[in-house]
Amino acid sequence: MIEVKNLTKYYGKKIAVNNLNFIVNKNEIIGLLAPNGAGKSTTMNIITGYIAPSSGNVIIDPQIKIGYLPENPPLYPDMKVIEYLKFVSELKCADKNNLTDIMQKFKIDDVADKLIKNLSKGYKQRVGFAQALIGDPEILILDEPMSGLDPKQITEIRDLIKSLKENHTILISSHILSEIDAIADRIIILNKGEIVADATTFELSKNFSRTPKIIVRIRGPHEKIIEQVKIFANIVEIKKGIEDFATDLILENKNEGDIREKIFQFAKENDFILLMMKPFDVTLEEIFLQVTEGDAQKC
Amino acid sequence: MLAIFKKEFYSYFYNMSGYIFLALFIFIASVFFSLLNIFQGFPDFQYVISDMTILFLIIIPILTMNLYAQEMKNKTDQLIFTVPVSITKITLGKYFAAVTLFSSAIVITFLLPITLSFFSSLPLAQICGTYLGYFLLGLCFISIGIFISALCENQIAAAISTFAAIFVCFMIDNLATIFPTGKNSSALFIFILISILCGIIYTRIKNFIPVAIIFIVMTILLIAAYFFNLPIFDSAVYKISNFVSLLARFNNFSAGILNLSDIVYYLSFVSLFLFMTINTIEKRKW
Numbered sequence: 001m002i003e004v005k006n007l008t009k010y011y012g013k014k015i016a017v018n019n020l021n022f023i024v025n026k027n028e029i030i031g032l033l034a035p036n037g038a039g040k041s042t043t044m045n046i047i048t049g050y051i052a053p054s055s056g057n058v059i060i061d062p063q064i065k066i067g068y069l070p071e072n073p074p075l076y077p078d079m080k081v082i083e084y085l086k087f088v089s090e091l092k093c094a095d096k097n098n099l100t101d102i103m104q105k106f107k108i109d110d111v112a113d114k115l116i117k118n119l120s121k122g123y124k125q126r127v128g129f130a131q132a133l134i135g136d137p138e139i140l141i142l143d144e145p146m147s148g149l150d151p152k153q154i155t156e157i158r159d160l161i162k163s164l165k166e167n168h169t170i171l172i173s174s175h176i177l178s179e180i181d182a183i184a185d186r187i188i189i190l191n192k193g194e195i196v197a198d199a200t201t202f203e204l205s206k207n208f209s210r211t212p213k214i215i216v217r218i219r220g221p222h223e224k225i226i227e228q229v230k231i232f233a234n235i236v237e238i239k240k241g242i243e244d245f246a247t248d249l250i251l252e253n254k255n256e257g258d259i260r261e262k263i264f265q266f267a268k269e270n271d272f273i274l275l276m277m278k279p280f281d282v283t284l285e286e287i288f289l290q291v292t293e294g295d296a297q298k299c
Numbered sequence: 300m301l302a303i304f305k306k307e308f309y310s311y312f313y314n315m316s317g318y319i320f321l322a323l324f325i326f327i328a329s330v331f332f333s334l335l336n337i338f339q340g341f342p343d344f345q346y347v348i349s350d351m352t353i354l355f356l357i358i359i360p361i362l363t364m365n366l367y368a369q370e371m372k373n374k375t376d377q378l379i380f381t382v383p384v385s386i387t388k389i390t391l392g393k394y395f396a397a398v399t400l401f402s403s404a405i406v407i408t409f410l411l412p413i414t415l416s417f418f419s420s421l422p423l424a425q426i427c428g429t430y431l432g433y434f435l436l437g438l439c440f441i442s443i444g445i446f447i448s449a450l451c452e453n454q455i456a457a458a459i460s461t462f463a464a465i466f467v468c469f470m471i472d473n474l475a476t477i478f479p480t481g482k483n484s485s486a487l488f489i490f491i492l493i494s495i496l497c498g499i500i501y502t503r504i505k506n507f508i509p510v511a512i513i514f515i516v517m518t519i520l521l522i523a524a525y526f527f528n529l530p531i532f533d534s535a536v537y538k539i540s541n542f543v544s545l546l547a548r549f550n551n552f553s554a555g556i557l558n559l560s561d562i563v564y565y566l567s568f569v570s571l572f573l574f575m576t577i578n579t580i581e582k583r584k585w
Contacts (some may be wrong), residue, residue, distance in 0.1 A: 050377055050380055068381050070378075072377075074375040075373065077373065088382075091302045091303070091378075091379065091382050092382050
């Protein structure tokens with residue numbers, strides 16, 4: 001649906017986007033994740049035709065309509081919400097009759113007659129988003145659609161984006177992972193204008209948690225635990241637990257099968273009480289930090 | 300294009316600029332009318348219109364400062380330049396919105412000569428000619444204004460630059476008379492013009508060789524003309540400024556002379572500036 005080929009953009013001598021290549025398939029939601037200033041908005045501006053690339057190209061069927069929500073919602077502060085949406089409909093030669101539906105979807109029908117300059121940031125963001133949906137575009141390019149929204153609104157917008165998935169192809173950007181990892185089919189991580197990772201969230205966590213870790217909390221005399229625990233060769237970390245008389249251990253499982261039984265036996269033999277045992281997942285946040293710091297392998 | 304036109308036209312009245320423009324225009328027209336036609340008892344309404352050319356210094360910046368500068372400031376250019384409407388249509392939509400407001404102000408002032416006609420016989424041909432000249436002059440200044448607005452990201456900067464540009468247009472006739480009329484100074488003046496022209500072409504096409512060729516060819520022609528003593532050097536500064544001057548041509552209209560070349564010149568001027576506006580916006584993409 002969208003094919004990005006060798007896309008490069010220079011601003012003067014500074015390179016903003018360096019040789020990007022990726023494909024967005026039909027009805028896919030792609031999360032474009034990057035720290036601020038890493039080229040997200042530039043990439044989106046090029047895809048929507050707002051700016052031209054220095055080299056490379058973006059291939060989209062010219063018949064397909066694109067809805068675009070830029071980083072700053074493009075609003076006219078002196079217009080009323082309804083006037084603004086009508087203007088966008090006329091501009092896109094779209095049907096004006098389904099504006100009420102769109103306004104209800106975004107819960108902005110209660111401010112339809114208010115001037116845009118008097119709206120809160122959350123409302124402005126939603127009016128900007130509603131604008132992108134006018135004309136029923138097949139492709140949606142959303143640049144940080146959740147910014148300025150409170151947690152409840154973020155959940156609502158996320159559900160809305162999920163509901164759009166059936167007949168839309170969506171490219172959505174963010175610098176906050178938790179906003180998009182729940183909705184994106186695939187995540188592309190950009191750093192300094194280059195793609196450092198392009199994979200599903202599952203693949204990402206699989207590749208970056210190289211060896212599974214397990215966190216164990218044991219109650220018993222701290223010194224005794226430290227003494228006895230040496231039988232495990234794979235201890236990563238020992239510290240006093242937050243609970244009383246408890247010690248937290250982080251163990252790494254280095255191809256020795258399931259070590260949970262061993263841990264249970266260890267506690268039983270030493271009369272320790274096992275309070276907790278759970279796998280220690282690498283979160284996407286950690287992966288993000290790993291890849292954007294540039295020291296991780298490409299995946 | 301219609302959507303942009305409607306939006307721009309209404310936006311004059313969303314913020315106060317449309318009302319300020321109309322009020323100012325009609326008020327000043329009425330003041331001139333009272334002074335000249337009522338108190339002094341002249342039936343020559345065309346002088347009122349001629350006097351009102353000075354108003355362009357204030358009203359054109361009001362009309363044009365927001366056209367593009369505000370889109371850049373609000374970042375709404377990301378909306379209008381990513382919908383499937385060409386930049387030409389967007390620019391024309393904006394231009395015609397400004398022209399429509401300007402024309403409606405002119406149409407309202409028709410009331411003044413109509414009132415006058417009940418009490419006296421009017422020099423109708425001269426009044427119509429002056430109105431036409433005034434309208435065409437307005438079209439030219441609006442095209443300068445929209446071009447400057449496309450260059451600026453700040454409305455105030457756009458307004459001041461437009462004021463300055465129109466001021467230069469007003470002063471160019473007077474300035475031309477103080478330049479020396481000799482052959483050497485004329486040749487130097489033409490050489491400077493050639494250099495500026497080549498500079499502008501270079502900033503547009505960013506390709507050195509063709510610009511260098513144009514520059515060398517034109518300089519050789521200039522030197523040849525200089526040594527063959529062609530008559531083009533006789534008070535060239537004055538002639539050239541008189542040719543490009545918008546105001547000098549307006550004086551033909553108010554004298555009742557309807558010259559096709561003047562109309563063509565004005566319309567070409569508008570087309571050139573609209574073309575440059577579109578070009579500026581297109582170029583910003585890169």
